[in-house]
Amino acid sequence: MLVLLLLLIPLITGLGVFAFKNDRQVKTISLVSATATTIIALLLVFNKATIIYDASWLPSLGARFTLRADGMAKILCLLTAIAYPLIFVTIHDRNYKSSATFYGLMLLTQVGLMGVFLAADALLFYFFWELALIPVYFLCSIWGGEKRISVTFKFFIYTFVGSLLMLTGLLYLYFHTVDQSFAWESFKAISLNGKEQAAIFALLFIAFAIKMPIFPFHTWQPDAYEQSPTAVTMVLSAIMVKMGIYAVLRWLIPVVPMAASQHAHMVITLSVIGMVYASLIAIKQDDVKRLIAYSSIAHIGLMSAAMFTNNTAATSGVMIQMFNHGINVLGLWIVAEVIEQQLGTRKLSELGGLAQKAPAMAILLVVLSLANIALPLTNAFVGEFLMFNGLFQYNVWMMAVAGTSIILAAVYTLNMVQKVIYGELNTITANAIDISGNVKLVLVLIVLMIVAFGIFPQYLIELVK
């Protein structure tokens, strides 16, 4: 029942909020809803057992409404649940036009995300997968930047092609289950021959690879991140890209293990290429949002490489890194949002000297940046260590090439820090003021999490075991 609340609370408030006209009411309701969801998610995490909710849905199709909260699902639900109130608090002072629709769509996206992480029935999973996409399409197209319509459309069609191919794969699997069902257990029990596994692997993997995104399916991502309203970008990069990784871990590797290990080499190679490539491009970026976007591709690349190494430690590294990367990137986006709101620019070349004007923000940004480079004592270190270790055991040369991305990450992240907060003040930054109550609170919370999980990573590791 507790699991069901994770879906019901945002669903009911998300639909209900459309009826309100008053902006303040809308914001309050959304924040209360998001906080309530967080509390439920925390209760779920403290309960060690795997919780399953099962109800009849479409008996004639062999699909049931099955939710399953195990460690991996819980950690991502927790991420989703924590991210939402933080986002809502950050944008509390901002006024989006027709905010009821904005918040309503945001909450509906949350339903989709939670559903994807919880669904233990393939058709249900597909439903939520799409449900997460549709509101985001409207959010980006209505409130996004200048080129929003075409960019979002590209993003939508890209992912839609992927999900239809995935549907084909899921249907194929369905007809090969023993009991004609979409249940996750039945899918795991399917035995296919090598050729069939390869076909299914291709169909599902393309969908997940577009969502993550892995090189060369990543072209939608930097544009979409840049053009989306920052609140949506936060959802996209902190939570939504994790859908792809999560789907591989839940629906791909257990279902077609043979094909997964056969294609591991190809996937890891692509991921490593993507890591280095994205890192190199990130160095060249002048736009803060694009820089974070490419940095995100590099981080996701490491996760996707690590999960195909077939190494238990690396896999748990992926799981905790999904959580930690979500938290870190959320912090970076919040800083980007604050800078853009205040100064009207995101260009590194036009910024500088913010440490003098906004010391609190500067300190918090430095911690966030260190976490982005995965320095020890920050939360990202443990996950990256486990993943690189797995990659090392898989193939030393792969690890060596992938390892250069650590250095490159330091280059672009520190470069950004330097250009934003150090240096001389200029006409644009001269009038900057420090971050205010709301945003400060959020960033402090994020930094606390970074430090806490950096020093005590065992809580997360135990959760995903």
Added chain:
Amino acid sequence: MNAIIFSAVLGVLLMFSGILFSKKSAITATAVVSLLALLLVNIAESYGWFTINVDTKNLLSFGRFGLFFNSILISATLIFVLLSGKEIENTGVNTAEYYALIMFVLCGISILTAFNGLLMLFLGIEIMSIPLYILTGADKRNLKSNEAALKYFLMGAFSTGIMLMGIALIYGATGSFDLVSGTNKPGSAGLEIPSFLKSAGYILLFAAMCFKVSAAPFHFWTPDVYDGAPSVFTSFMATIVKAAGFFAFIHLFESNAALLGPSWKILVSFVTVATLVAGNITAVFQRSIKRMLAYSSIAQAGFMLLALFANNDLAREGIILYAVAYCMATIGFFAVLIKVKDYTFEGFNGLAKKDPLLAFSATIFLLSLAGIPLTAGFFAKYYMLASVIKSGGALWLVITAVLFAAISVYYYFKVIQAMYFKEGSPEVAAGSAMYRNLLVLLAGLVVLVGVLPSIVLNWFYF
């Protein structure tokens, strides 16, 4: 049998209602009542409460599946008249005649959902088609409407000729009009008549049916006719009539597919892929929404052809769902389109600001046409794909269909983009309160069927 008799009688009655009532709205009301009566007698027959029995010498057979399909199509017509009755009144001078013609079309459809032999198939197709030629030309002072009607008539007559030729060949080969005619009958002199004759006959029949459902490469009439005909009647032709055509198509070949051997699957998959390509790719380049819908209806036909390819239980369930989903969404969207003055994509710019309710309903209908989950269109497409996968192999066909479904998103979403994300002030005619309520209700139904498709399918199984 009920529906056939009643629709013919009611059609004649409706024709006279033009003399009885001078007010057009009274004629519409009569038509609604007639359609309700027709629906009732058809449902009564499917439950076995009340049936007029006529010995048809086994030319017609009234199975549950056919009767259920008939009920769906009559209900769709009812919804269509309720939503667009005002527009039918505004189309020309002879309102009563239009309703009478629609009733006659339903008579043809009732035969098509029950035919048990090639002769009845032919009769049904003709009874359905001839009123449509007239309806296409209903706007008789409009040159485009006239052109469309003439084109439709000439092409239709041509395809009828091909169909008759096919039936004649089959009769020559088997000596009967039965749907299932097992082995070739020996000729009078005891000579085996070559089965080539029969295969050729069926292929001609196949081509004629392809024409009726506008499957490529027999689809060229569709855009011109759908574009030229008055929009209300386009909506009727593109949905109810097409669904009936598909039912007949599938019913005709479900027992005969095996006779044509493996080449049958090749033939159907070729037509399916050609239809998907022709419909989707051309729709992308359209600038008028009405014309885009004409091509999209070809594209949707491509998806329905998958049921013909699969030819199993799932396909038959799926075609019901597809008919429901497609009819609801297309009738609904046309009802919105008619209210907007300018049929180009630019004409829809900013509709969401001007009339949020209209735009919202239109969005639901478009999402359903695109096959997005949580709308009826998703399960319609789902069943089609599932039936093909179930029939074994042919994963390539499913992947092709799916990729074209993704292309279709492009042109459906262009309308959504125009309505929501672009600025403009379109000219929209305000609909009556009943129109608006019905539109929302229909949109709600689309979502309901999208969440629980078993609502429709359980009716089928009772």
